[in-house]
Amino acid sequence: MITENASLKPAARRRLNLGKYAGFFLVLPSIIAVGIFVYGFIAWSVRVSLSQWKGLTPDYTFVGLKNYINLFSDPRFMVDIRNTVIFTLVFVLGSLTIGLTLAILLDQHLPGEAFFRSLFLFPMAISFIVTGVVWRWMLNPAITADRLSGFNLLFHNLGLDFLINQWHLTPIWGIAAVALAAIWQMSGYTMALYLGGLRAVPDELREAARVDGASELQVYRRIILPMLWPVTLSAVIILGHISLKVFDLIIAVAGKQLPLDVPAIYMWQTTFDGLFYGRGASIGILLLISVAVLIIPYLYYSLRSGGES
Amino acid sequence: MTSTTAARSPKRRFRFQGRYLLLIPLLLMTIFYLLPLYIMLVTGFKSFAEVSLQTMWNLPGGFSLENYIAAFEKLAPHLKNSLMMVIPAAIISSMVGSVNGFVLARWRFPGSNLVLPLLLFGMFIPYQSILIPLAVFMKNIGLAGSIPGLILVHVIYGIPITTLTFYGYYMTVPKELVEAARIDGAGMFGAYRHIFLPVSAPAFVVVIIWQFTSAWNDFLFAVILTGNENWPVTVALQNMAGSQIIAWNVQMAGSFLAAVPTLLVYIFLGRYFLRGLMAGALKG
Numbered sequence: 001m002i003t004e005n006a007s008l009k010p011a012a013r014r015r016l017n018l019g020k021y022a023g024f025f026l027v028l029p030s031i032i033a034v035g036i037f038v039y040g041f042i043a044w045s046v047r048v049s050l051s052q053w054k055g056l057t058p059d060y061t062f063v064g065l066k067n068y069i070n071l072f073s074d075p076r077f078m079v080d081i082r083n084t085v086i087f088t089l090v091f092v093l094g095s096l097t098i099g100l101t102l103a104i105l106l107d108q109h110l111p112g113e114a115f116f117r118s119l120f121l122f123p124m125a126i127s128f129i130v131t132g133v134v135w136r137w138m139l140n141p142a143i144t145a146d147r148l149s150g151f152n153l154l155f156h157n158l159g160l161d162f163l164i165n166q167w168h169l170t171p172i173w174g175i176a177a178v179a180l181a182a183i184w185q186m187s188g189y190t191m192a193l194y195l196g197g198l199r200a201v202p203d204e205l206r207e208a209a210r211v212d213g214a215s216e217l218q219v220y221r222r223i224i225l226p227m228l229w230p231v232t233l234s235a236v237i238i239l240g241h242i243s244l245k246v247f248d249l250i251i252a253v254a255g256k257q258l259p260l261d262v263p264a265i266y267m268w269q270t271t272f273d274g275l276f277y278g279r280g281a282s283i284g285i286l287l288l289i290s291v292a293v294l295i296i297p298y299l300y301y302s303l304r305s306g307g308e309s
Numbered sequence: 310m311t312s313t314t315a316a317r318s319p320k321r322r323f324r325f326q327g328r329y330l331l332l333i334p335l336l337l338m339t340i341f342y343l344l345p346l347y348i349m350l351v352t353g354f355k356s357f358a359e360v361s362l363q364t365m366w367n368l369p370g371g372f373s374l375e376n377y378i379a380a381f382e383k384l385a386p387h388l389k390n391s392l393m394m395v396i397p398a399a400i401i402s403s404m405v406g407s408v409n410g411f412v413l414a415r416w417r418f419p420g421s422n423l424v425l426p427l428l429l430f431g432m433f434i435p436y437q438s439i440l441i442p443l444a445v446f447m448k449n450i451g452l453a454g455s456i457p458g459l460i461l462v463h464v465i466y467g468i469p470i471t472t473l474t475f476y477g478y479y480m481t482v483p484k485e486l487v488e489a490a491r492i493d494g495a496g497m498f499g500a501y502r503h504i505f506l507p508v509s510a511p512a513f514v515v516v517i518i519w520q521f522t523s524a525w526n527d528f529l530f531a532v533i534l535t536g537n538e539n540w541p542v543t544v545a546l547q548n549m550a551g552s553q554i555i556a557w558n559v560q561m562a563g564s565f566l567a568a569v570p571t572l573l574v575y576i577f578l579g580r581y582f583l584r585g586l587m588a589g590a591l592k593g
Contacts, residue, residue: 022497023412033465038431041439105331125575127526129543130564133550134345149362245435248528267437288438295433
């Protein structure tokens, strides 16, 4: 192998030197596009966020971190942070739990496996807007007996009246009801990630453990689950960054209601309805920072371990 | 050998029977996943007279198409906008991704290792952090409010994921094959045309489906960058759902219409769709 390569080198190298950068020119348009639309625009946003721009005409007068400081004493932004935390916790934990459970169940080679797998995944193909519009009616919070509808009506008909609640109109925790819709949409995806991980566990390893007398439960607890940590990490990062960005789902379920506000909605409203560009940009940049904290280490490690081959 | 089988067979029989109990949670979850779809479909088929929130879970008395027709009348122009936007966006995206993936995987240049991570970061950014410059920029170049503008945006922000998918796919093409072609005097375009393009069909399918779905389902770019008459269906649907005048049963029918194209793609090409999803998880 090595000798073969060495003998190729002189001839190959001459060509390589000629067109060493040919590939670069082919990728250049994309590099420029992403350079402008991602990195350039981020820099531009940072500049807006440090300015006092308010109103239709751009005003880049430098005001330092004023917009950021104001946000942290802004009660609305505090509600946004609380909602994001609740939403993220419920959504990520819910999707992981359901996803892992479904993946383990599907890993038992039961009849209808392919059917279940496709079924649990189909919500992924639907837009958050469609999901939101439908869930809006299923979460309909009417609770008086004659006006019951949606899930509350279903619970009532099943004799589960104690489950009847206000859903997204519940004070403080209302956002968790919206997270349910997000779980519906993304838990199948989480299942697919876990299923991929489970299928990568060598059969011999399971067999060996069984031969050693491990029960099925022990095989999962001691051998398989520890091997799924990298999948869990990927899933947490993907789901986590989706939940930090959540926007259209909430708009579709509840419109722009203050109790269900999140940073992405605040950003949109304050910028495009209120024309507070400086403040809108600083919300955008704060969102970017919170996502980057998750994503940059993730990109670094996954590309480093799998980049060269 | 015989003794092992004998010892294991009772256990195996036990596992065999117990396994079927696991279908119960699976079936319960099936119901959970189907509920929203059930509501969309069933409500759509009810007649105006029959629709009431208090009977929303009941099956329809007959097959009335009133709701679907009403929803279609409202959404038809926007469904068309979505198609006009999504098809070119998906095709252009896949071509760009293919070329990038080829270069970064198998026709590298000094420094090319840095390009992929720098591109990939663009896949994860919250678009709120580029929205203001994007809106200003699109206005300045005269593409604000138009469908071509939206196509451009989807193509550009699609570069990371499409490049990644093709990159992963082309990494499976043996290096030696490319080396051999180089020795034989093939240039970059020759290698791409004769070695990579002919085997690319599966990756193209994955990427086209992925871009089709994500552009179709996009709301944020559409709501910022298009005006009323150019709204794609997501924005039109959200607007319809937000208005007090349009009955909820029509909204449900509209939701179904908006979901049909991606659902069809999923039903017929789901296998590839799944593969596209996995690319988004990097090595997950």
